[in-house]
Amino acid sequence: MNGRLALQLFFGPLAAGGLAWLGVDRGKTWPLIAAGVFLVVYVALVLRRPLRRRRALAKPFPEAWRTVLERNVVFYTELDAAGRAHFEKNVQLMVADLDFEAVGDVALDDELLVLSVAGAAVIFHHLGIEPKVRRTILLYPDNFDDEYDSSKHADILGMVHRQGPIVFSRRALKNGWNRKTDASNVCIHEWAHVLDLDDGFADGVPVLVDDEAKWDEILAEELERVRRGRSALRQYAGTNRAELFACAAEAFFEKPEPLKKKHAELYGLLVEAFRYDPLAD
Ligand SMILES: [Zn+2]
Known part of the structure; x- marks a missing residue:
């Protein structure tokens, strides 16, 4: 207890x-x-x-959920049996903890449930803390705009409200997992924001880090690099420190080699943040 x-x-x-x-x-x-x-x-x-x-x-982990993970989540497929069991436990806990709401024609099937929380299971996997997140996941059919409308020019893939729901576009969520090595995954992105927000601040410095001054220094340098167009991270990472951390998390888990090569210090911070090195032998 x-x-x-x-x-x-x-x-x-x-x-x-x-x-x-x-x-x-x-x-x-x-x-x-x-x-x-x-x-x-x-x-x-x-x-x-x-x-x-x-x-x-x-309950045993549903076979249909396992199939979704095997088809979509490379991180999961590379785990050993004990690692998979731990990952599956976190998926079960989060599906139990969170409330899910479908918008429009979205049907809340096994695939959407699992893909919505898989990013959190990836991020929390090595942290040694149980993901206890009391939020609602809102699933929109497609990308949306500031008014939550899916107009032709709507370009928001997902969103986290400070104390409120996590919103995903169904299309973006599926694309994020289907395209496995493009450093673009809205699920990992939004759950990285949740980790960042865990201490109450969207400052790009997640919980459990030791040297905040070092984080401040490196995030400031990296932000400048993105804004000057000299970064391996996409332009959106230059919005602010929180977006830099979330975009870097996507690259870290989906395409770590160029990140390590071009941003060794930032890569080192992420290894510390996630207690994990995707390029370790
Ligand atoms: Zn973001």
Whole structure:
């Protein structure tokens, strides 16, 4: 049991006990009834998510989900049996944790569920922390614009709101995984933003890094290189530090060689950030 859950299970019954005591003290029955109802609803709400996670892990990993991973996620196919089991566990936990909403004609099938969370499973794989993300994934049929319309010129592939949903274009999500080595994967991109935001700041410096000053220095240099057109990263990485980190994460997992060759220091930071070196022997 984690600390937060323990606290919730302590203070909820404490509040109910206080209410019940009030009833006993004043000789009234309604506070006792209210305390009982409150306690039942409170415990059900607090335990809903942990129970959902436990139920998810009790089931075998669906074969259809495994097929989706084998067809689309190179990172997964290169893992040994223990690594695959760990990856699959994280996929199951995230599908259980997240709420999914389909927009328009999108049908929430096995493929979309798995492809939506596979980027998180890649990013979290070596971090030694469980991905516990309470967000909604919104799946739009196609690329969208600022008004969430899929007009002809709509060019947004995905988006993360600071405290809110993660939005994906279905088309971009599938393309991101189908085109395996083009350093462009909206799922990895948006989940890299989530990792960056974990400490509350979209500053391009993810959690679990040791030397923030070094990150500040290298991100500033890399941002300049992109803006001068002298980077292996795409132009969009020059938007700000958060986009630089997210675009670099895409390159790191899909096309690491040129990144290491042309951006050795940035590559070193990413090895630190993800506790993993894709080019290690
Ligand atoms: Zn972005």
